[in-house]
Amino acid sequence: MDVEILSRIQFAFTVSFHYIFPPMSIGLGLLLVVMEGLFLKTKNPMYETLAKFWTKIFALIFTIGVATGVVMEFEFGTNWATYSRFVGDIFGSPLAIEGLFAFALESTFLGVLIFGWEKTKPQTHFISTIGVWVGAMLSAIWIVVANSWQQTPAGFHLVGHGLKIRAEITDFWGMVFNPSSVDRILHVWLSAFIVGAFLVLSIHAYYILKNRHVEISKKALKIALLIISICSFAQLESGHNSGNIVAKYQPEKLAALEGHWDSIAPANTYLIGYMDKTAEKTHGLYIPGGLSFLISYNFKAPIKGLKAFPKADRPGPLNIVFQSYHIMIALGLFFIGFSTLMLFLWWKGKLFNYRWLLWVSVFGIFLSQIATQVGWYAAEIGRQPWIVYKLLRTSDALSKVVKAEHLIFSIILFSLIYILLFIVFMYQLRKNILTGPEEKEDKLMSQ
């Protein structure tokens, strides 16, 4: 196996594993702020119980997020040294901000959040909870800014040539507010809120199904449901905006996402399909002119297809890109449908009447995790063959000194430790769930 494919596999593996955790930190963080806020406001002890229960789970998730996050910071240097040399000047400032304003904030206040319940006034503890959540949100901003720069570079110029070529920053705000950052930050935040809310929804739905911690779970479930509903609707708009940015600035990616080959009008949007790379055709169920409409509000507008670009500039694994994108959207639409149904039932006073719906809620957490993962796969694989769009190819960005043996060593190392980490995580999560929030559970099933 060659160094390039091994490096790609390692990065994909480590970043996918890492990404299971930060969205839950960001989303669950929001829920912690809401729960603790409600407790301070209403003095209802149920909210305090909920906040303390979920804080323990938050601690678990956050710690693993940090551990796997350190790996990512190191991995840019260890495995992608050429990329680091190229983008270092650009990433300098966002990473400095992320370190100082986000990591320092969330990590220091985390101590108070988890261990400071007895040592601080309730208001002080609440400030710490907010501090951790804001830190997580800020962290998301800066890393998405950095990734967005890779997608739609701005505020820079190139210096040097040949092997020594690199990007140098010319305009800090131009770099930060590159064409895609704002939309992508919003999109990532919303997706994180959905994942965090689903985690809460899933577990409390499970309790209701097992007739445990019922009263407290009904409260928590409703909060989670509201968040899922608002955010999944907002995601429609956010996703649409992101799509338009891709259409404008990364036409090859759009063509890959949508399975669009020919630049003739009208461009179709597929509901479900399969890309045939050899025949350069996509088969499936489509809305004629759908893509044209989505981009230009005109069913007949021409959109550039993959055939308009040289093969070397198109993403390689086209079907992964296409399917990831369509799965993400399908799940997003599902979340809208599901939460709308649940809200309707809530309005009718029948929210907890249907066991099958509660079971669907339980599986929601897995579905939301899949959605965030495949969304990133579409974004990152869709950007290939570029690591920085149109400026640096992924194949040119590797560490020149790292050999295949080193990579096999580190891939095996990460696989083993991450498997262990995952087992211990699930084991502990399960334990937290089975123990539950309350020492004495209410056995009443009231509405």
Place this chain on the structure above:
Amino acid sequence: MATFLNIDYQTWWLLATAIILVTYGILDGFDLGAGAWHLFLKKEDHRQLAMKVIAPIWDGNEVFLLIGGGALFAGFPEVYATLFSAMYVPFMLFLLFLITRGISIEFRNKEQFAWWKKSWDIGYGIASAVLPVLLGVVIANVLQGMPLDSHFEFTGSWLSFLNPYALFIGIMALSFTMVHGAAYLLIKTEGELHDRIHFLLKKILPIFTMLFTISVIWSIMKLSHGFPRRTALYVMLIVIIAVIGGIIWSIRKQKFHLTFIGSSFAMLLAGVLALVKHFPMMLPSTIDPINNSLTIYNGCGSEKSLETMLIIAAIGVPLVIVYVVFVYRIFWGKVNKEDSGY
């Protein structure tokens, strides 16, 4: 060259990075040290208490490494890229032990089985000991240089990092964390555990003194970049005597706050020595020290980037100091059994 108060931006950023890394050494140094002692504490309640001491602050302490690594990537991307890709194996091992340590802390108390606790204790204890050794090895190799070609790419073998000087500095770093960690534990504990740590500290102190002194002398002898050797040696020896003397005195007087300050000072001293002796070098090349070495001038980012980051640091660093002080004050005082832990 752009300057602020007559010092160029590169030097400012080097200073910022060095301050972050020394702060990391002073903060994570003590919780790594506490971990290194873990397997020497034979009683269950001792082990639990010692972990409670570091429970609320170890993660925050570790963040300084992240910030320091980020500062290196940010200000000196060529150095970051060369160093991390060259020292691939040490950094991967570092990550392995870092993760092992984190999970060990998190999961150790989650079950009551003896085999469970013992396993995580071993993970925690060994990882906490190995990490400072690895960091010492990395820093030693940075100071002494490595084979870099004209593109600043490493041309050596991965085993070359385990040379005598690097290993020595690594072991010395471990002994430092053990002294520093013991001092912190002494401040935060009382009774039987306190006495046990006191006993252990007195055992490690002569070892640390010897290793530290030899390291300083060896480093000065080895790494001359135009600094007058003799003066440096004499000055450093006086300072070492003062610091170690201060530590010994404070232990005798049972004023462990001063011990901690003393060991923190030792860390600061090491940092200052490395900075001053090494300046303006970052990664010397053993193949061609003049042309192939990375300095703060050829390994840095653009002046615009440095300027932006210095402004960010000027705002951010005071803020971080505020948070850290705020949190440490909440957890001030002796730890006790009722305190929440993991």
